[in-house]
Amino acid sequence: MAILPILEVPDPRLKTISQPVTVFDAELKQLVEDMFETMYAAPGIGLAAIQVGVPKRVLVIDLQEPEEEDGEPVRDPRIFINPEILDPSEELASYNEGCLSVPDQFAEVERPATIHARWQDTDGGTHEEDMDGLLATCLQHEMDHLEGILFIDHLSRLKRQMVLKKLQKERKLKGVAA
Numbered sequence: 001m002a003i004l005p006i007l008e009v010p011d012p013r014l015k016t017i018s019q020p021v022t023v024f025d026a027e028l029k030q031l032v033e034d035m036f037e038t039m040y041a042a043p044g045i046g047l048a049a050i051q052v053g054v055p056k057r058v059l060v061i062d063l064q065e066p067e068e069e070d071g072e073p074v075r076d077p078r079i080f081i082n083p084e085i086l087d088p089s090e091e092l093a094s095y096n097e098g099c100l101s102v103p104d105q106f107a108e109v110e111r112p113a114t115i116h117a118r119w120q121d122t123d124g125g126t127h128e129e130d131m132d133g134l135l136a137t138c139l140q141h142e143m144d145h146l147e148g149i150l151f152i153d154h155l156s157r158l159k160r161q162m163v164l165k166k167l168q169k170e171r172k173l174k175g176v177a178a
């Protein structure tokens with residue numbers, strides 16, 4: 001297992017359109033393991049392969065939600081290879097989203113509240129599930145990465161510039177502190 005470096009804006013590789021997985025081998029399983037380790041270490045709740053520089057349609061998600069309020073986070077690792085969304089609802093849900101590639105920045109993004117998702121596992125088996133809540137939002141956010149889209153691309157130009165400026169400022173401050 002290995003923690004991989006996470007690409008951050010404005011790295012042009014984040015705009016890559018990822019390619020479908022066609023070979024379900026040990027290398028794919030290794031990539032998924034490394035992505036989980038990288039995501040947990042960050043820490044984050046979702047990661048797309050392109051965020052570690054691999055342009056393949058591979059996502060890992062673990063919402064790590066506690067069983068009860070204020071309880072210990074419970075791990076629930078989910079793997080999505082070649083994911084597709086069917087039947088997105090017209091009803092939208094708004095979440096204050098963040099992204100490991102846009103560190104420490106958050107903004108409200110609206111997306112379909114419920115989706116029907118289809119994906120493959122690391123052995124090539126197909127799965128389908130209805131999703132809502134944070135899982136639906138997170139899967140849509142991660143799937144955007146496969147098309148080279150970041151959550152800030154859903155914001156108005158003005159709002160996006162504000163987020164990127166704030167990120168730049170915080171990076172500078174960190175540089176001074178270090």
Ligand SMILES: [Zn+2]
Pocket residue numbers: 098099100101141142145151
């Ligand atoms: Zn992201």
